[in-house]
Amino acid sequence: MLVQRYxxxxxxxxxxxxxxxxxxxxxxxxxxxxxxxxSLGNPSVPVPKEFTDVMIRLxxxxxxxxxxxxxxxxxxxxxxxxxxxxxxxRFGIPYRxxxxxxxxxxxxxxxxAFRLVTEPGDExxxxxxxFPEYHPYVDLTGAVLKVxxxxxxxxxxxxxxxxxxxxxxxKAVLINTPNNPSGIVYSAETLQGLTDxxxxxxxxxxxxxxxxSDEPYREIVFEGVDAPCVSRFYDNTIMCYSFxxxxxxxxxxxxxxxxxxxxxxxxxxxxxxxxxSRGIGHNCPPSIIQLAVAQVLDKTADLKVYETNMNLIYKxxxxxxxxxxxxxxxxxxxxxxxxxxSIAFCQKALKYDLILVPADTFGxxxxxxxxxCIDTEKVERSLEAxxxxxxxxxxxxxxx
Amino acid sequence: MLVQRYxxxxxxxxxxxxxxxxxxxxxxxxxxxxxxxxSLGNPSVPVPKEFTDVMIRLxxxxxxxxxxxxxxxxxxxxxxxxxxxxxxxRFGIPYRxxxxxxxxxxxxxxxxAFRLVTEPGDExxxxxxxFPEYHPYVDLTGAVLKVxxxxxxxxxxxxxxxxxxxxxxxKAVLINTPNNPSGIVYSAETLQGLTDxxxxxxxxxxxxxxxxSDEPYREIVFEGVDAPCVSRFYDNTIMCYSFxxxxxxxxxxxxxxxxxxxxxxxxxxxxxxxxxSRGIGHNCPPSIIQLAVAQVLDKTADLKVYETNMNLIYKxxxxxxxxxxxxxxxxxxxxxxxxxxSIAFCQKALKYDLILVPADTFGxxxxxxxxxCIDTEKVERSLEAxxxxxxxxxxxxxxx
Numbered sequence: 001m002l003v004q005r006y007x008x009x010x011x012x013x014x015x016x017x018x019x020x021x022x023x024x025x026x027x028x029x030x031x032x033x034x035x036x037x038x039s040l041g042n043p044s045v046p047v048p049k050e051f052t053d054v055m056i057r058l059x060x061x062x063x064x065x066x067x068x069x070x071x072x073x074x075x076x077x078x079x080x081x082x083x084x085x086x087x088x089x090r091f092g093i094p095y096r097x098x099x100x101x102x103x104x105x106x107x108x109x110x111x112x113a114f115r116l117v118t119e120p121g122d123e124x125x126x127x128x129x130x131f132p133e134y135h136p137y138v139d140l141t142g143a144v145l146k147v148x149x150x151x152x153x154x155x156x157x158x159x160x161x162x163x164x165x166x167x168x169x170x171k172a173v174l175i176n177t178p179n180n181p182s183g184i185v186y187s188a189e190t191l192q193g194l195t196d197x198x199x200x201x202x203x204x205x206x207x208x209x210x211x212x213s214d215e216p217y218r219e220i221v222f223e224g225v226d227a228p229c230v231s232r233f234y235d236n237t238i239m240c241y242s243f244x245x246x247x248x249x250x251x252x253x254x255x256x257x258x259x260x261x262x263x264x265x266x267x268x269x270x271x272x273x274x275x276x277s278r279g280i281g282h283n284c285p286p287s288i289i290q291l292a293v294a295q296v297l298d299k300t301a302d303l304k305v306y307e308t309n310m311n312l313i314y315k316x317x318x319x320x321x322x323x324x325x326x327x328x329x330x331x332x333x334x335x336x337x338x339x340x341x342s343i344a345f346c347q348k349a350l351k352y353d354l355i356l357v358p359a360d361t362f363g364x365x366x367x368x369x370x371x372x373c374i375d376t377e378k379v380e381r382s383l384e385a386x387x388x389x390x391x392x393x394x395x396x397x398x399x400x
Numbered sequence: 401m402l403v404q405r406y407x408x409x410x411x412x413x414x415x416x417x418x419x420x421x422x423x424x425x426x427x428x429x430x431x432x433x434x435x436x437x438x439s440l441g442n443p444s445v446p447v448p449k450e451f452t453d454v455m456i457r458l459x460x461x462x463x464x465x466x467x468x469x470x471x472x473x474x475x476x477x478x479x480x481x482x483x484x485x486x487x488x489x490r491f492g493i494p495y496r497x498x499x500x501x502x503x504x505x506x507x508x509x510x511x512x513a514f515r516l517v518t519e520p521g522d523e524x525x526x527x528x529x530x531f532p533e534y535h536p537y538v539d540l541t542g543a544v545l546k547v548x549x550x551x552x553x554x555x556x557x558x559x560x561x562x563x564x565x566x567x568x569x570x571k572a573v574l575i576n577t578p579n580n581p582s583g584i585v586y587s588a589e590t591l592q593g594l595t596d597x598x599x600x601x602x603x604x605x606x607x608x609x610x611x612x613s614d615e616p617y618r619e620i621v622f623e624g625v626d627a628p629c630v631s632r633f634y635d636n637t638i639m640c641y642s643f644x645x646x647x648x649x650x651x652x653x654x655x656x657x658x659x660x661x662x663x664x665x666x667x668x669x670x671x672x673x674x675x676x677s678r679g680i681g682h683n684c685p686p687s688i689i690q691l692a693v694a695q696v697l698d699k700t701a702d703l704k705v706y707e708t709n710m711n712l713i714y715k716x717x718x719x720x721x722x723x724x725x726x727x728x729x730x731x732x733x734x735x736x737x738x739x740x741x742s743i744a745f746c747q748k749a750l751k752y753d754l755i756l757v758p759a760d761t762f763g764x765x766x767x768x769x770x771x772x773c774i775d776t777e778k779v780e781r782s783l784e785a786x787x788x789x790x791x792x793x794x795x796x797x798x799x800x
Contacts, residue, residue: 001517001571001607001608002516002517002665002668002669002672003515003516003517003518003519003672006515006516006672006675006676007668007672009672009675009678010668010671010672010675042465042469042470043465044465045465046463046464046465047464047468052459052460052464055455055459056456056459056460059452059455059456059459060452060456063446064446064447064452064648065442065443065444065445065446065648067651068447068648068649068650068651068652069442069650069651070442070650070651071651103681104504104653104681104682104683105681105683107678107681107682107683108681108682108683109681110681111679111680111681112681115403115406116402116403116406117401117402117403118403119403133678136675136678136679137678137679137681139679140676140678140679140680141679171401207401208401248464248465248468249468250468250469250470251467251468251469251470251471251684251686251687251688252468252686252687252688253504253683253684253685253686254686265402268402268407268410269402271410272402272403272406272407272409272410275406275409275410275536276406276540278409278507278533278536278537278540279511279536279537279539279540279541280511280540280680280681280682281503281504281505281507281508281509281510281511281512281537281680281682282504282507282508282680282681282682283504283505283507283508283653284651284653285653285686286651286652286653286654286685286686286689287651287652288651288652289686
């Protein structure tokens with residue numbers, strides 16, 4: 001009598017994972033350095049040295065019972081204070097520790113956010129293209145994730161489709177800017193439009209519609225791009241943050257929920273997170289990692305490499321005649337495939353040892369994703385393969 | 401429209417937490433060293449030096465992208481292999497990595513175990529006295545925790561009550577041996593009796609009844625006490641382990657689920673845990689902590705202090721005329737209060753700066769718990785306070 005829902009999930013294998021497995025096994029044949037693996041969103045630059053130094057210092061100097069002791073259920077107080085102060089300084093919003101709940105990465109933060117504001121059967125809207133893990137994250141709570149179709153011209157919001165889908169059953173809207181997989185950053189205009197609609201519909205329906213803002217790529221924004229702070233646009237914003245990408249430590253599972261101080265229920269919501277944790281077995285991220293990140297809040301890994309890689313790839317894609325919105329941040333780019341069936345397109349690319357991810361599961365069929373969090377030297381070598389792939393398989397392409 | 405269920409939980413304040421807060425504020429008045437705080441189950445001996453050394457070595461020597469990279473969803477392969485090998489060596493059961501799922505402490509392990517085998521509405525039985533957090537852990541999954549009343553003579557199992565409550569709706573039985581709060585270790589006879597009944601009823605009802613064995617105190621067993629391995633008694637055992645107590649690092653959130661290799665669905669269940677994680681936002685315990693514990697699997701903190709403390713307290717309790725089953729392990733002792741109302745009893749103890757926890761929420765009214773994970777020197781000083789308390793408040797007590 002195992003639970004069928006989870007058993008059934010075992011047969012559905014993720015496309016990204018299959019591709020990544022292909023890359024590994026192909027790497028065993030020809031050397032992984034020769035596989036141009038653009039499948040996985042794993043940071044490719046090391047954690048800043050300061051983090052390592054802080055960790056070693058904590059281990060060497062701090063009383064081990066304090067260091068490894070239980071964290072309070074909302075997170076270590078001094079850590080919450082440090083994060084609140086850092087957010088206030090950065091965004092000019094008066095965050096206090098009472099607005100911060102420490103969570104195990106963005107996945108942990110989102111798990112709490114969804115449970116705060118939805119009962120089973122309630123709807124959460126998100127916008128294509130979107131991170132496909134949002135489906136199990138939401139659906140397994142009993143709420144229902146519905147996906148607003150993309151504006152494929154800009155990958156900003158398709159407002160017409162959004163307004164149509166924003167029914168009374170919707171209790172939260174989930175956004176991700178800078179965006180995985182498109183690399184797009186929502187403009188101030190987009191955020192203003194979005195939140196105007198949320199205010200109007202909240203009033204009309206007589207209940208809050210919360211804005212859940214998944215921001216793991218906040219620190220990866222390219223030159224000249226304005227990445228507005230989502231919380232400034234809307235009181236009922238639940239920010240979900242992860243240090244995975246900014247500090248290059250996705251395995252250490254550290255992030256937080258920050259409820260906008262302007263949200264009338266902010267403190268209650270943070271306290272509720274502590275109760276939600278009891279039901280899902282969280283009990284806080286690791287103490288030592290909490291203490292260490294609190295000391296490097298103004299640091300990031302050396303993220304510039306992602307912009308270098310983006311520029312190289314974007315230029316080549318343009319030269320080869322692809323249609324592609326230029327990314328404003330992240331380490332993803334999201335071009336249109338050169339045939340309608342992007343699965344077939346990505347399949348053909350494998351012959352050239354190019355691992356590209358078709359975007360059907362991201363809610364934008366016909367497109368594909370490249371995660372360019374790899375060494376620049378490898379990006380450069382991959383361009384030759386990309387050229388060969390396009391010229392051979394799509395000789396009619398309108399490239400220069 | 402916040403979710404009422406979690407909001408309602410905010411008003412219920414845990415007795416343990418209230419007492420612990422009292423201890424802290426009293427400590428500010430008279431110095432914490434003068435407050436005999438037996439409220440919290442926090443390890444009082446440091447992590448073994450080997451763990452700290454391994455952590456520093458990993459930080460200094462390992463490639464940071466590997467060290468802090470994403471763990472596979474079931475846990476790091478080499479870590480699962482090391483744990484399986486260690487369990488095989490220890491218990492003679494042929495565990496392989498396919499039977500191990502890495503989890504964030506026992507709370508994380510239990511969160512997965514409950515979801516593996518129960519649908520909302522299904523029942524899980526546990527035995528009083530029991531860890532009160534089991535209630536939110538189970539109830540918030542939608543399953544129902546029912547508590548079998550205690551055998552107060554021995555704190556082994558009350559089999560008569562158990563058989564009566566073991567209806568067709570029961571999908572799992574949850575045990576905790578060595579036990580929090582009683583300190584009792586289930587004997588081989590108890591485990592044989594329990595699992596005979598489970599086999600009989602599984603056959604009768606035509607569905608498996610899983611045994612979920614919560615074992616965070618497995619390494620804290622006192623001299624001359626036999627602590628049988630639960631999994632040896634029953635094929636369908638889901639072991640939930642945490643390193644919190646054995647290595648004194650409760651804040652680092654590391655443990656595992658080990659499904660008995662004899663369980664026909666063992667490998668499927670471990671894979672299902674990876675799916676359950678997606679719904680509750682786990683995504684594995686921290687990579688660096690996984691890698692570090694895997695290198696110290698045969699180490700523990702210096703746990704002998706707990707036995708020393710137990711012997712001191714047990715002798716004093718006996719001398720003062722208490723009724724108390726002698727603990728076989730853990731760092732808890734569970735005497736009968738000297739009046740029927742153990743809440744009133746513990747309230748009176750506060751006047752002597754003794755922080756004792758009434759056992760009503762543990763399912764055994766009339767008893768109280770002392771968590772003697774404190775310095776032996778403090779235990780010794782507390783005995784004078786205990787004597788004064790008993791002689792003053794309960795002069796008729798039958799002590800020597």
